[in-house]
Amino acid sequence: MSAEGKFLVYCIEIYKAAKQMTGRQVIEMFKHYGVTDYVLSCYEALHTTGASYIIEDIDLFMEAR
Numbered sequence: 001m002s003a004e005g006k007f008l009v010y011c012i013e014i015y016k017a018a019k020q021m022t023g024r025q026v027i028e029m030f031k032h033y034g035v036t037d038y039v040l041s042c043y044e045a046l047h048t049t050g051a052s053y054i055i056e057d058i059d060l061f062m063e064a065r
Helices: 003-019 023-031 035-041 051-064
Strands: none
Touching: 003 023, 003 035, 003 051, 023 035, 023 051, 035 051
8 A cells, every 4th residue: 555545544443533423424424525636636735744733634625615
């Protein structure tokens, strides 16, 4: 698996834990809002940040959609 793929899995896992959701719920929500593409396209910037920043950034992205 690529570094980007591993990072996407990491994002799903931290988001799932923070929001007390199932993996399936997070994946469906990410698909609906296009978060997967966003995370992968912003990998270079996001992978150097902390978990709380990533969660907040994903929330802001979904709010804007």
